[in-house]
Amino acid sequence: MPFPKAIDYHKPGRPEVPNGFGAFYVLISSSYLFSIHFLGSFFGLGSPDVVKGALPLAACVLFGGFLGLLDDWMDLRWRYKALTPLLASLPLVALRQGHPVMATYIFGRIDFRAFGLPGLLLYYAIIIPTIVTVTTNTVNQLGGLNGLETLCPLMVMVALAAVAPEMAVLLLVPMAVLAVLAVLNFTGRVFVGNVGSFSFGITLAAFAIIANREQALLVGILPYIINSSMILLNHFIWRRMPSLSMTPEGLLYSEHRRSLQTLFCYRRPTSERALVLRIVAVFVASSALAIIITYLG
Incomplete structure (x- = not known):
């Protein structure tokens, strides 16, 4: 069954390109992560932290892929699309992933356990969903050009693997698949679709939470945040959206x-x-910069 095609608006002649290849990332990455959990649970292979983190990361990738696929099918309005990543944070919340101690640039190191149940609820019910939602939406907003939706998250993913070497095995196959898709996407052969951009963004957020590298994530996705801030400010204040024109x-x-x-x-x-x-x-x-700050901090 052929993949649906989408128009490449930034190419002369506006050719049609196969869309939705991000589904391969979802299927291969989630299968790999489930395999890590299986081998660790039944045969004791891998470190306990890696085995424990593989299951929620796989669930988040699947959630992200499904939500992105839903958007590809239904073309959700932006206000609904912005909230859908909240659902993808459920595996992290339900399985209590992440370490409820967070280093911040303004308030220093915060241990949410010191505040008892309210502190834990704040971390798992508000902070984790916020990280997932912001990361996924900002990643999803930077696209439209061949290579943007794949090369940019690949750079951040490599940085996260570098700052959490003890957990980096979780990202080996996702990075490899994303690299292949990046080559195909950059050369204009395929589009990854929302199924790809959603799952890429959720992978970044979920891994950062599982590996307790939220600061590195924040620094790594700063360009995403700047891009989204520019778009949203122009939309809400001046009611104008960005657009590109093409010369002959x-x-x-x-x-x-x-x-x-x-x-x-x-x-x-x-x-x-x-x-x-x-x-x-x-x-x-x-x-x-995220790598440097992490190792010098």
């Missing part, structure tokens, strides 16, 4: 600055690949 030669440009994409090609015609690589370079910098 196929170069992209913009007459406004309402997102990272429009910022980098503001009144400067740029090829799609060059524009994508500039944005990816920002993620390389933020991911490297």
